[in-house]
Amino acid sequence: MKTKEIANEKSVLMELRSIRDQISNELTGMTPEQIVAYLKKKKTLHSLSVWK
Numbered sequence: 140m141k142t143k144e145i146a147n148e149k150s151v152l153m154e155l156r157s158i159r160d161q162i163s164n165e166l167t168g169m170t171p172e173q174i175v176a177y178l179k180k181k182k183t184l185h186s187l188s189v190w191k
Contacts, residue, residue: 149157166174
């Protein structure tokens with residue numbers, strides 16, 4: 140079986156790292172209360188009913 144080589148596509152790991160770095164930059168300098176407010180207004184992948 141031959142494997143395909145992916146030349147210029149971002150891997151999932153690279154994409155997750157870039158998202159983590161972006162969030163880290165946005166949270167820099169915020170107080171804990173500001174971070175909680177930021178996370179509450181951030182769009183989630185799943186509705187809150189999924190986690191209850």
